[in-house]
Amino acid sequence: MFEGLTGRLGDIFDRLTRRGALSEEDVGAALREVRIALLEADVALPVVKQFIAGVKEKAVGQEVLRSITPGQMVVKIVHDHLVEMLGSASEGINLEAAAPVPILMVGLQGSGKTTSTAKIALRLKTRERKKILMASLDTRRPAAQEQLKILGEQVQVATLPIIPGQQPVEIAKRAMQMGRQEGFDVVMLDTAGRLAIDDELMAEVAAVRDATKPVETLLVVDAMTGQDAVTVATNFQDRVGITGIVMTRIDGDARGGAALSMRQITGKPIKLLGVGEKVDALEAFHPDRIAGRILGMGDVVSLVEKAAENIDKAEAEKLAKKMEKGTFDLDDMANQLKQIRKMGGMGGMLGMLPGIGKIKNQLKDANIDEGILKKQEAIISSMTKAERRNPDIIKASRKRRIALGSGVQVQDVNRLLKQFQDMQTMMKKVKKMGQKGFMRQGLAGLLPKGKGFP
Incomplete structure (x- = not known):
């Protein structure tokens, strides 16, 4: 996802690190190029301004300009600020609550929400040894409930039996009741999406939220939509409240700006990354590792x-x-x-x-x-x-x-x-x-x- 940005930053820092000494003008010129690279990668302008200001404040300090390897010091400062921008520490899914723990999946239609629900269920089942129940609350999209049922069979995770005619809040309540009666650890509630944000969608999600009191409300956004993903996240945060973000299709030809902007603008962490179509193609989001990948330092730990x-x-x-x-x-x-x-x-x-x-x-x-x-x-x-x-x-x-x-x-x-x-x-x-x-x-x-x- 960050290939274009990685290439641009790599060229900028290669020129910087080849110099034996740096002047304030050298650092300023490099940061102007970094600014352009970030904007071209679709990073939000306020985030870019804050990032460049923070890096410049430290990079033009005497301890950097007079250090033995000033170029490497600047790269380190950029790396540390990238980590800070992305959220500093990795945050997993919160399961610290009485069972069954409700997890609400929200997002627009086509973002990969239903597939992500199944991926997360598989992850919790295999890594956390949890007993999971999935329930589709999407009564509008044709065959949406059947899609989740098929995915449940693929990942061997239970799904709530379908009762035609039930409304989302009724389905959510029935899922929670079944979760309590049959000893499930987690109940995943896959809500309906829309092609765009509207009052009806938000009212429906809010009603389900109020009825189930979810521990996690995870917003699923498509990385390919760029800054639109940030707008969607802001709207859901303001009108419903989210606890974390799942970014899908990061293996596609996206510029990466949405991922870099998301934490700064919404204040909510990216928790998981969808890295492919397979049901196990899901990774935890580690800010330090992603920063390393962006700067061409690799991610050997992953x-x-x-x-x-x-x-x-x-x-x-x-x-x-x-x-x-x-x-x-x-x-x-x-x-x-x-x-x-x-x-x-x-x-x-x-x-x-x-x-x-x-x-x-x-x-x-x-x-x-x-x-x-x-x-x-x-x-x-x-x-x-x-x-x-x-x-x-x-x-x-x-x-x-x-x-x-x-x-x-x-x-x-x-x-x-x-x-x-x-x-x-x-x-x-x-x-x-x-x-x-x-x-x-x-x-x-x-x-x-x-x-x-x-």
Whole structure:
């Protein structure tokens, strides 16, 4: 989401940090560029003014201009102010109340509210070990209640039985009653949305709020709508009252300004981020990590957490032993491709690595295409067990059969086999160098030359 802003800020700070000393004019010129970059990223003007004023006050101080690394000091000040702008600390969903805890989901139609309800329910069920009941109060949109029921079946979370003709407040009361009677920990109430804010929508949401006394009222906003999302949040805060924000579609081509403006303008924290269409594509919002991503510092902590969630420890140990012994085969390669896709693909992983913005042009040249992962999985799936264990037997006729079975060209099969051979060569190098040699030489000694690699 912040790719454009990250690139602009990266260029500005690269020029700044290359200078041995900074004058007040240098800092002022850099901050003027930062101001333009933030405005182009759709950050609200009052937020930009406050941000630049706060950074400038500290950045032109004598302790910065006379420090050994003034450029790095300015970057640190910008980072700290970004964290402050985004909310300083991560805030999770509040469940500190007597069960069943009511959570009210509000927002405009099309913002991803119903899907987010199911995502949050799955998160609370798996991470917090809570028993969740979901209820759709949307009696206007065709099949809205059925949509939540289907999502409930997907995530294996109970949904309130549908009674045609009931109104939102009646449904909410029935959900709370069922929650108490059947021992649910949390009741999630998915309210109706509208294409735009109107008095009828606000009156309906307020009536449900008054009837259920929710512990959390979470506003779901689409990051793709930019400053419109901030306007929606302000209206809901003023007229209904919200406790937190869930931003969806942050994996899309959004400029990121809404996320940077939201906390400052509404005073309410962004709690969760929808990072994809899958039901588990939901992340906690960590201001310090997001600030790191914006400034190209990466987000290694989130990457490690994602790996811990998606990678089976026993399988990883088994694979490590096979790599050490040199018995790594195409089945193992297929498993690795699946793990990479689970972690958000190469783009998702690379975006969390420090300094990646500085080599993104090289990565484009290397033609990193997420579709290739699926294509390679299909190719391996079209092979026999014998072929996956011993790729050397795959000659011309077998390659044609595999290509036909996976819907690709023979050249694609050849490319996969060459990649597998390169991996085997790399593993032999690691084994030959030993752990100390590997640590001393690093990955640079293992990467193939050319093809986008330095």
